[in-house]
Amino acid sequence: RPFNMAGGEEEQQLGKKRKAPSEAGSDDDNGSVPVSSIPEESAKIKEDKPADPDSKDLTNTSEVGVDSVVGPGDDSSSSGSSKSLEKKNPYDEIKRTIVTNDGKHESLVLLVGLKSLFAKQLPKMPKEYIARLVFDRRHKSLALLSDDPQHKGGDEEIIGGICYRAYPEMRFAEIAFCAVSASQQVKGYGTKLMNLLKQHAVTEGVEYFITYADNYAIGYFKKQGFTKAISMPKGRFHGLIKDYDGGTMMECYIHPSIDFTRIPEMIEAQRNFILKRIETVAKSHKVVYPPLPKGFRPSLDSVSRANEAAARAMAIPGVAEAGWTMADLLVSTGGAKDADKQKNALKSELMALARKTEEQQFAWPFREPVDTAEVKDYLEIIKDPIDLSTIEKRIRKGDWYKSKQMLYVDLQRMASNCKMYNDSSSPYYECAVSLEKFLSNLFHD
Known part of the structure; x- marks a missing residue:
């Protein structure tokens, strides 16, 4: 009607x-x-x-x-x-x-x-x-x-x-x-x-x-x-x-x-600030390598055919100094072993999940470890503390998490610790409840 x-x-x-x-x-x-x-x-x-x-x-x-x-x-x-x-x-x-x-x-x-x-x-x-x-x-x-x-x-x-x-x-x-x-x-x-x-x-x-x-x-x-x-x-x-x-x-x-x-x-100011901070610890803005000579052919003796592409890239001046490793290049050029490919794929997936969690508005209490100098009784109540910065370090290490389920357990424990220590009427507790709801959707499979 x-x-x-x-x-x-x-x-x-x-x-x-x-x-x-x-x-x-x-x-x-x-x-x-x-x-x-x-x-x-x-x-x-x-x-x-x-x-x-x-x-x-x-x-x-x-x-x-x-x-x-x-x-x-x-x-x-x-x-x-x-x-x-x-x-x-x-x-x-x-x-x-x-x-x-x-x-x-x-x-x-x-x-x-x-x-x-x-x-x-x-x-x-x-x-x-x-x-x-x-x-x-x-x-x-x-x-x-x-x-x-x-x-x-x-x-x-x-x-x-x-x-x-x-x-x-x-x-x-x-x-x-x-x-x-x-x-x-x-x-x-x-x-x-x-x-x-x-x-x-x-x-x-x-x-x-x-x-x-x-x-x-x-x-x-x-x-x-x-x-x-x-x-x-x-x-x-x-x-x-x-x-x-x-x-x-x-x-x-x-x-x-x-x-x-x-x-x-605002974004431009933030970008310039980050670049200035990078300049204090990096050499990328100071070191400029000359162009590669025409017909550049690095020596590839004792390098297997499967690794030639990665070895040729590593021979370019500045690549190693920029932080690249042979393992990284093997993954990007397709020369890595299947086990290494799976390991790097899992690492990338877990890092994406951790960063997606960190970007949420309710994630602010979990980004850094609890300061036990200020919260003196924290370790007496929470026996196994965990936070997002620690989780990201473990992911970068590459051999801590063997599956998504292991990451989920750590993230879930992070919310449980927060609920255990804080009163149910506190904003920290609310953030923990929101985190649990978010994780159930993020790891629905």
């Missing part, structure tokens, strides 16, 4: 999971559908829950509206940017605003434009539902605006937008819609839109974004830093959002100290 505004119900084919009788809400509960995709951007509809009258609502109309429009040359959305980065921020040239339904004429004009954009770019979404969420006072929208005066007040004024709802007490926000106008796609506005929203989210105290994505939307959200591995404690969003048929739940952690409008400059 068609979408019913009065009851907030939708057809089952839109992907809404039916509620159990005990979960049935009031007439104010809205149905929800997963993200629909567009060629460049994607969006989703979320459940519209009644606001808690005792909670602080981040959609306070006194703090948002068209008065907050930022245009070229205004740095107000880039608070926290590094002063040392002298390069002009390209985001300063983008005209944008955070808008909500505060009753002002200017705000309503922008909201109508956003509603038209979402309806046009997301044709499978019920227009009534889009309007209901966009104009809901508990929702905010980030709008990118055209600086062409001829577009003022028209549909073309809105280049792109994201509609979201923040839950301040739980410190997360759920993204409802995300879209860029067809004429402005493939120009990078999708990334700029999400980065500006992350930058604004820091000022609202938001730590996580949550969204549901269909198969076409997953790629976009992955590029924007979203992941399927949910690290946010379930208690923070349980009951506020629903599960969906055909949708994949994704989250993005918003680091409070990162300026999301200067990601390229």
Whole structure:
């Protein structure tokens, strides 16, 4: 049956999971559908829950509206940017605003434009539902605006937008819609839109974004830093959002100290810092070998035919000094024995698993050994300590782990040690629980 505004119900084919009788809400509960995709951007509809009258609502109309429009040359959305980065921020040239339904004429004009954009770019979404969420006072929208005066007040004024709802007490926000106008796609506005929203989210105290994505939307959200591995404690969003048929739940952690409008400059600064540190211990920037002479033919006497390619490479000046060994080259040239190939393949696989674990947001307590000088009773309780740095050293050694199962045992013991030593209400314990859940998915086979 068609979408019913009065009851907030939708057809089952839109992907809404039916509620159990005990979960049935009031007439104010809205149905929800997963993200629909567009060629460049994607969006989703979320459940519209009644606001808690005792909670602080981040959609306070006194703090948002068209008065907050930022245009070229205004740095107000880039608070926290590094002063040392002298390069002009390209985001300063983008005209944008955070808008909500505060009753002002200017705000309503922008909201109508956003509603038209979402309806046009997301044709499978019920227009009534889009309007209901966009104009809901508990929702905010980030709008990118055209600086062409001829577009003022028209549909073309809105280049792109994201509609979201923040839950301040739980410190997360759920993204409802995300879209860029067809004429402005493939120009990078999708990334700029999400980065500006992350930058604004820091000022609202938001730590996580949550969204549901269909198969076409997953790629976009992955590029924007979203992941399927949910690290946010379930208690923070349980009951506020629903599960969906055909949708994949994704989250993005918003680091409070990162300026999301200067990601390229930050990466460049980090790269330069690492190169400087390398120069303090390496000779690669000082030693330059002359070109190999024409017809370079190193002596290969006493070298077997199977090892000739590796031996020829080892004879090149600088290869050995760079840290290459004959065993490494034999593997890369296909001259290694089957046993050595299997050993190196296992080593690479285990290192990839360890690094994937280390990259997770909940891995911070496990990256280095516990400082027993500070935690004096640790070894009295934990008889067999383990951490990620120790595990990586064992993997590099090459002969410690004989299988993936052995690595899994060490990683699982790392989580068990953490749970044994720490109280169940501590953040360390939460990280250990998240690690166990992650490991069960990582080593599902």
